[in-house]
Amino acid sequence: MYPLILAFHKVIPDEHTESPYFWDALCTPYTNFISLIESLYQENFAFVSLQELEYAMMNPKERTVLLTFDDGYYNNIAYAYPFLKAENIPFVIALNGKCIEHNTWQWFDKVWFEGVQSQKSKEQITTQIQQFKYNIPVLEKWLSKQNNTVHSEETRIFFDIASITELKALKNTSFVSHTYSHYILSALSLSELEKEISQNLDFFTKNNVKIETDYFTLPNGTKKDFNAQTLKYLSEMGVQYIFSMLPYIKESNVLARYTPVHATWQKEAKRYKKQRLLYKWFK
Numbered sequence: 280m281y282p283l284i285l286a287f288h289k290v291i292p293d294e295h296t297e298s299p300y301f302w303d304a305l306c307t308p309y310t311n312f313i314s315l316i317e318s319l320y321q322e323n324f325a326f327v328s329l330q331e332l333e334y335a336m337m338n339p340k341e342r343t344v345l346l347t348f349d350d351g352y353y354n355n356i357a358y359a360y361p362f363l364k365a366e367n368i369p370f371v372i373a374l375n376g377k378c379i380e381h382n383t384w385q386w387f388d389k390v391w392f393e394g395v396q397s398q399k400s401k402e403q404i405t406t407q408i409q410q411f412k413y414n415i416p417v418l419e420k421w422l423s424k425q426n427n428t429v430h431s432e433e434t435r436i437f438f439d440i441a442s443i444t445e446l447k448a449l450k451n452t453s454f455v456s457h458t459y460s461h462y463i464l465s466a467l468s469l470s471e472l473e474k475e476i477s478q479n480l481d482f483f484t485k486n487n488v489k490i491e492t493d494y495f496t497l498p499n500g501t502k503k504d505f506n507a508q509t510l511k512y513l514s515e516m517g518v519q520y521i522f523s524m525l526p527y528i529k530e531s532n533v534l535a536r537y538t539p540v541h542a543t544w545q546k547e548a549k550r551y552k553k554q555r556l557l558y559k560w561f562k
């Protein structure tokens with residue numbers, strides 16, 4: 280069976296699922312996270328590291344799973360990391376330099392928080408994010424007028440270099456690039472794309488963080504979020520495999536990932552069922 284690659288963003292305390300500031304599409308409650316890992320153990324999945332992924336893809340005899348965390352939210356360290364460390368489970372983190380360098384939220388977090396504060400509906404906020412996604416000049420103009428909004432539930436935002444250094448000490452942790460600003464790559468010109476990629480690598484090189492350049496994680500990563508220019512440029516840069524959010528394999532080097540757990544148990548159960556059907560498809 281093809282390796283199962285799971286994509287997480289925030290792992291949050293269970294009680295925070297009630298807060299409108301936590302966008303359920305990006306949040307996994309701690310209890311759900313732990314039970315998902317336990318069910319993977321029960322289903323005889325072996326947890327592989329990034330270094331073992333290629334071998335697992337070439338030798339799909341046993342059930343393997345790779346855990347990936349996008350963006351580098353501080354709550355990964357606070358909640359997921361102690362458990363993963365104790366269980367010696369490998370994981371990959373896709374990092375954006377901008378959030379770390381400027382101690383700021385992702386642009387879509389800012390849109391979300393501003394929307395919650397102005398009492399917009401979830402649908403209105405999602406529409407706003409969709410509009411900004413493919414219109415970077417309009418997004419940048421909007422961002423320039425925003426504060427670095429914080430809300431009381433979550434005061435630490437992103438990793439800092441010190442927390443990355445702690446994670447680096449674990450043998451099984453790998454870091455991959457996720458662009459500098461998390462802009463949607465299909466919305467960028469070639470020179471903007473080059474800048475997003477090189478600025479991120481330069482930032483981490485300067486800070487002594489080793490980025491695994493054979494791999495790359497697409498911002499957002501659904502069908503409309505990258506194009507032929509993206510794939511061509513990344514392959515010219517030596518990237519072998521690209522993590523997407525597509526639930527199926529499209530190109531040989533674009534890897535399918537799943538977000539398994541959402542903020543409510545019900546939604547998660549639905550997703551998980553769908554995922555089990557996909558396992559069968561891959562067999």
Ligand SMILES: [Zn+2]
Nearest residue numbers: 349350498499
């Ligand atoms: Zn991301």
